[in-house]
Amino acid sequence: MTDTVDKKDYSATLALPQTDFPMRAGLPQKEPEIVARWQKMGLYKKLRASAAGREKFVLHDGPPYANGNIHIGHALNKILKDVITRSFQMRGFDSNYVPGWDCHGLPIEWKIEEKYREKGKDKNEVPINEFRKECRDFAVNWIKVQSEEFKRLGIEGDFDNPYTTMNFHAEARIAGELLKIAKSGQLYRGSKPIMWSVVERTALAEAEVEYHEVESDTIWVKFPVQPHDSTKMWHDKASNQPVPVPQTFVELAGAFVVIWTTTPWTIPGNRAISFSSKIEYGLYEVTEATNDFGPQQGEKLIFAKRLAQDCATKAKVALELRRDVSGEELGAIICAHPLADLGYDFKVPLIDGDHVTDDAGTGFVHTAPGHGREDFDAWMSAARLLDDRKISTKIPFTVDDAGFYTEDAPGFGPSAEGGAARVMDDNGKKGDANKRVIEALIAANNLFARGRIKHDYPHSWRSKKPVIFRNTPQWFVYMDKELGDGTTLRSRALGAIDDTRFVPAAGQNRLRAMIEGRPDWVLSRQRAWGVPICVFADESGEVLQDETVNARILEAFEVEGADAWFADGAKERFLEGVPNQDRWTQVRDILDVWFDSGCTHTFTLEDRPDLKWPADVYLEGSDQHRGWFHSSLLEGCATRGRAPYNAVITHGFTMAEDGRKMSKSIGNTIAPQDVMAQSGADILRLWVMNTDYWEDQRLGKTIIQTNVDAYRKIRNTIRWMLGTLAHDHGEEIAYDTLPELEKLMLHRLAELDTLVRESYDAFEFKKITRALTDFANVELSAFYFDIRKDALYCDAPSSARRRAALFVIRKLFDSLTLWFAPMMPFTTEEAWLSRNPSAESVHLEQFPVVPAEWRNDAIEAKWQKVRKVRSVVTGALEVERKDKRIGSSLEAAPVVHVGDAELMAALNGLDLAEICITSAITVVGDEGPADAFRLGEVAKVSVEPTLAKGVKCARSWRITDDVGSDPEYPDVSARDAAALRELGVTL
Structure with a gap:
C-alpha cells in the first residue's frame, strides 16, 4: 500500500445514519408516557373503529380474583393474551380484548373476615347485605388497582367496560344459568362426602385445594x-x-x-x-x-x-x-x-x-x-x-x-x-x-x-389449613343422568373435548382424564359473598319449578343484584301467589365461584355485540384444567350442549432462577412492578416471548439481563435502520431492477412472513422471536447492513445500488417493526412514530403484504454458496486482524481459491470484494496452496491473505488505484469523486 495524499474531513458528505431514536431505551420512563398517550388518543376505540366489519377473533379472558396486586403469574398470563389479540388484530381480524374479574367467593370474603378478626368483630352479627357490600367495595378497589397495573404492562383492552362476576347483569345471568340446569332436572340435593374446610366453614372443590406434606x-x-x-x-x-x-x-x-x-x-x-x-x-x-x-x-x-x-x-x-x-x-x-x-x-x-x-x-x-x-x-x-x-x-x-x-x-x-x-x-x-x-x-x-x-394431604389454598372429607347435604349437578337426547353431561363434555384444539396437545388428555373420573359437580358453598343457589326446595330436595317465580328472581337480580335474595322478606316476595308456601324452603347456600366463572361466556360472549360465542381461544395456566376450563366446559355442555371455546391454550408457572418455586418466605419472588421499574415492560414481555411458556419457566436477575441484552441488539438494529432511512425518500423500486443481494433480503422477508404468520396462528411465539432476532443480528447487522454501509454512506444519491438498498431497508424496517409490535408494543410504537411522525399508532397498522415475487428459492440457494465462500474469507481476515497484520478488512485484497465448480458458478458476476468488505479480491479456480487458510466445514475453498495495493480513499477508506483520477477531487476514488460532484461539494 502506498502513502495517502493529504486528507480532508469528508464526514459531512457521507449519508451517515441520523435519528432521534435513542440508543438507551429508558423504558421505565418512556413507557408510562406512551400508555398516557394511548389513553388520551383513545387507542382502544380507534382499534375497534378500524376493525369494524372484519371477522371477529375472540380471546375470552379468564378472570383473576380482584384481591391484591398482580404477581408475575398475572403478568405472564396477560402478556400472552395481549400478544395473541394484537397479532390477530394486525392480521385483518376484529380482535377485541375484554378484561374480566372474578369478584365473588372466599378469596375476597376471607379478606373481609380477616379485617373483622383484627377488630374483634363477629361476621355473623353483621347484616348479610352489609357484609356483602364490604366485599363488593373491596373488589371494586382492587379492580381499579389491577387495571392500572395491567395497562402498565402494555395490555390494550376495554378497561373502561370490563366484565365482572359481581355486575348486576352478570349475577342475573349466573342465576339464570343455574335455573336452566334446575329446570332440565340436572340439579339435585344429595349427601356425599366432600372436602370441607373447618377453618372457613365451607365445602371446597378440587380446584380450591393444594397438597402439602403432613405427619399423621x-x-x-x-x-x-x-x-x-x-x-x-x-x-x-x-x-x-x-x-x-x-x-x-x-x-x-x-x-x-x-x-x-x-x-x-x-x-x-x-x-x-x-x-x-x-x-x-x-x-x-x-x-x-x-x-x-x-x-x-x-x-x-x-x-x-x-x-x-x-x-x-x-x-x-x-x-x-x-x-x-x-x-x-x-x-x-x-x-x-x-x-x-x-x-x-x-x-x-x-x-x-x-x-x-x-x-x-x-x-x-x-x-x-x-x-x-x-x-x-x-x-x-x-x-x-x-x-x-x-x-x-x-x-x-x-x-x-x-x-x-x-x-x-x-x-x-x-x-x-x-x-x-x-x-x-x-x-x-x-x-x-x-x-x-x-x-x-x-x-x-x-x-x-x-x-x-x-404423606401429602389436601389443604385449602386460601387458608393453607388442612381440610377434611365430610358427609354433608349439598347441591349437585348430575354427571351421568340421561338428558333426553341420549347424552349425559359427562358424554357431552367428553365429546366437546374431542372437538377442541389444545395447545399444547397434552392438555386434551389431561382434561379428558379429569372429566372421565370426576364425581357429580358440587355447586353449593356455605358462605355469604356470591350468587345464591336461588331455588326453593322441600324437605325431600324437590326444587320448585315455577316460571313466574324464576322470572321474578331474575328481574330482581338484574335491578338489585344478588343481594335481593338475602333482603328481608325475599321469600315472600318471590313466592307471591304460590300455594302452600310453607312447603318450600329458601336455599341460602351460594354457588361455587367456579360456577360463576364458568358462566362468564354467557354474559360476556353472548351478551356483548362486540364479541361472539363461542370464543376462539381460552388461555390460562395449566391448573385451570381443573378450574376455569373445566367449569366452563361443564356449564356450556349442561346448558348449550358444547364447550364455549374452540381452542384451549395453557401456560406453565414461573419458577425462580434456580428452579425452585417462588415463595415470599424464601424471598425469591420477582414482582413485575419491580422489573418494569428497573428495566421496562417490554423486557418482561420479551422474556415471556422467549420462553417455552406452555412449560414451567424461570425468572431471575440473570435471565432478565439476558433479555435486556437481546433487546438492546434488536433496538440497535431498529435504530440503525431509522437513521439510515433519514435519507430515504420513499422511492419504490421495481423488483426486476434490484441487485441480487436486495432480492435475497426480500426473499428472506417472504420466508419470515410465512413463519411469523404461521407461528402466530400456532401460538409459538418463541419461534418468532428467535427467527426475527437471529435475522436482525446475523443476516442484517452482521451481513447485509455490513455489506451495504459503503454504498449507503458513500454512493451518490442517484446510485441505483444505494436507492435499491434504501428501498429494501424500508421494507425491512416496516416488516420487523410490525411483526414485533404485538410483542414489544412500546418500543415498536416509539420506532414507528419516529419514522412516521404523522401516524397515529403502529398498532392501528396491519402486517406487511409480501408480494409473491419476493419468494425466490433460486437466489436463496445461490447465496448460501456465496456465503460459504464469504465465511472462509472473513475467517482468514479475522486471523490477520488478530495477529495485527491488518487493522481493517479494507486493508486486505485476498486471493480466494475455489476448487468447487458449483461454488465458482455462484460467484459469477458478483463483486466478491464488496461482499467480503475488502478493497479487492482475486478469485482463482483451484484448491489453493497447502498453507492457505481453510475452514473445515467448507470444502475446496482456501484464502491467501494479501494487502491491498493503491491509495486509501480519504472519504470511503477503500484502497484503490483510482484515487486522484479526478483532478477536482485528488484524494478520493473515482466513485467518491462522482458522489461529491453530485452533492455539489467543491474543494
Whole structure:
C-alpha cells in the first residue's frame, strides 16, 4: 500500500445514519408516557373503529380474583393474551380484548373476615347485605388497582367496560344459568362426602385445594368376623341351588379382618370393609407376641398375603399362614364394628372394590362412605347387594361443620363423657378425635398396631389449613343422568373435548382424564359473598319449578343484584301467589365461584355485540384444567350442549432462577412492578416471548439481563435502520431492477412472513422471536447492513445500488417493526412514530403484504454458496486482524481459491470484494496452496491473505488505484469523486 495524499474531513458528505431514536431505551420512563398517550388518543376505540366489519377473533379472558396486586403469574398470563389479540388484530381480524374479574367467593370474603378478626368483630352479627357490600367495595378497589397495573404492562383492552362476576347483569345471568340446569332436572340435593374446610366453614372443590406434606397418626384395626349360622342354607353359585353353609366359611368365625388407615377419626363412620377379588388373601395365626397391646398368641387374622409380614413387624408379632382365603369367602363375611360396645352395633359387610390394592396397608380398605369419595362410590355400588342382605345403606353424619363429632358418632359426640371430640379446630390444628378413638380401640382390644406416617394431604389454598372429607347435604349437578337426547353431561363434555384444539396437545388428555373420573359437580358453598343457589326446595330436595317465580328472581337480580335474595322478606316476595308456601324452603347456600366463572361466556360472549360465542381461544395456566376450563366446559355442555371455546391454550408457572418455586418466605419472588421499574415492560414481555411458556419457566436477575441484552441488539438494529432511512425518500423500486443481494433480503422477508404468520396462528411465539432476532443480528447487522454501509454512506444519491438498498431497508424496517409490535408494543410504537411522525399508532397498522415475487428459492440457494465462500474469507481476515497484520478488512485484497465448480458458478458476476468488505479480491479456480487458510466445514475453498495495493480513499477508506483520477477531487476514488460532484461539494 502506498502513502495517502493529504486528507480532508469528508464526514459531512457521507449519508451517515441520523435519528432521534435513542440508543438507551429508558423504558421505565418512556413507557408510562406512551400508555398516557394511548389513553388520551383513545387507542382502544380507534382499534375497534378500524376493525369494524372484519371477522371477529375472540380471546375470552379468564378472570383473576380482584384481591391484591398482580404477581408475575398475572403478568405472564396477560402478556400472552395481549400478544395473541394484537397479532390477530394486525392480521385483518376484529380482535377485541375484554378484561374480566372474578369478584365473588372466599378469596375476597376471607379478606373481609380477616379485617373483622383484627377488630374483634363477629361476621355473623353483621347484616348479610352489609357484609356483602364490604366485599363488593373491596373488589371494586382492587379492580381499579389491577387495571392500572395491567395497562402498565402494555395490555390494550376495554378497561373502561370490563366484565365482572359481581355486575348486576352478570349475577342475573349466573342465576339464570343455574335455573336452566334446575329446570332440565340436572340439579339435585344429595349427601356425599366432600372436602370441607373447618377453618372457613365451607365445602371446597378440587380446584380450591393444594397438597402439602403432613405427619399423621396411622392405625391397624381388627374387625371381628361374625359367625355364620350353620343351620341356614347358602346359595351355591356352581349348582345354583341352596346348600348348607360351607364348613370353611364357618371356620373363619372368630378371626379378625385387619384394616389400615391414616385417619383414625373416621372409624366411627366405618360401615364396610373393601377387598379385591384380584388379591391373594390368607388366614394367619399369631405364634408369638411381644407387644404391650394388640394381637396375642393364638389370634387368627386375615391379611393380603403380600402384606402380612409387614403388618406383623408393625405389631411385633410372628404370624404363620394357616390357609388361603378366597374372594368368595370374603364376600360372605360379616364383621362386627371394632367399637360395637360403644353403640356401633350394626353389621360391617365386606364388599369387592376395584380401588383396593396390595401395595401398602393390609389389603383391606376401611370404608367410611361419609368420609371419602372412593369409600362412597364403593358403598353405593354395593347398595343392591347390601339391601338383599338387609344391611342399611344409610350414611351417617358423624362430623359437623365445625369439626365436632355429632350424635351419629356414639361415644364421641356431644353426649359422651367429656363432650364432643373434635377432628380439627378453628385454626386448622388437630383436635382430640384421633386420640380418643385410638384409646377406645385399645380398650376394646381391637387395635392391632399404630404408628406415624408422612404423606401429602389436601389443604385449602386460601387458608393453607388442612381440610377434611365430610358427609354433608349439598347441591349437585348430575354427571351421568340421561338428558333426553341420549347424552349425559359427562358424554357431552367428553365429546366437546374431542372437538377442541389444545395447545399444547397434552392438555386434551389431561382434561379428558379429569372429566372421565370426576364425581357429580358440587355447586353449593356455605358462605355469604356470591350468587345464591336461588331455588326453593322441600324437605325431600324437590326444587320448585315455577316460571313466574324464576322470572321474578331474575328481574330482581338484574335491578338489585344478588343481594335481593338475602333482603328481608325475599321469600315472600318471590313466592307471591304460590300455594302452600310453607312447603318450600329458601336455599341460602351460594354457588361455587367456579360456577360463576364458568358462566362468564354467557354474559360476556353472548351478551356483548362486540364479541361472539363461542370464543376462539381460552388461555390460562395449566391448573385451570381443573378450574376455569373445566367449569366452563361443564356449564356450556349442561346448558348449550358444547364447550364455549374452540381452542384451549395453557401456560406453565414461573419458577425462580434456580428452579425452585417462588415463595415470599424464601424471598425469591420477582414482582413485575419491580422489573418494569428497573428495566421496562417490554423486557418482561420479551422474556415471556422467549420462553417455552406452555412449560414451567424461570425468572431471575440473570435471565432478565439476558433479555435486556437481546433487546438492546434488536433496538440497535431498529435504530440503525431509522437513521439510515433519514435519507430515504420513499422511492419504490421495481423488483426486476434490484441487485441480487436486495432480492435475497426480500426473499428472506417472504420466508419470515410465512413463519411469523404461521407461528402466530400456532401460538409459538418463541419461534418468532428467535427467527426475527437471529435475522436482525446475523443476516442484517452482521451481513447485509455490513455489506451495504459503503454504498449507503458513500454512493451518490442517484446510485441505483444505494436507492435499491434504501428501498429494501424500508421494507425491512416496516416488516420487523410490525411483526414485533404485538410483542414489544412500546418500543415498536416509539420506532414507528419516529419514522412516521404523522401516524397515529403502529398498532392501528396491519402486517406487511409480501408480494409473491419476493419468494425466490433460486437466489436463496445461490447465496448460501456465496456465503460459504464469504465465511472462509472473513475467517482468514479475522486471523490477520488478530495477529495485527491488518487493522481493517479494507486493508486486505485476498486471493480466494475455489476448487468447487458449483461454488465458482455462484460467484459469477458478483463483486466478491464488496461482499467480503475488502478493497479487492482475486478469485482463482483451484484448491489453493497447502498453507492457505481453510475452514473445515467448507470444502475446496482456501484464502491467501494479501494487502491491498493503491491509495486509501480519504472519504470511503477503500484502497484503490483510482484515487486522484479526478483532478477536482485528488484524494478520493473515482466513485467518491462522482458522489461529491453530485452533492455539489467543491474543494
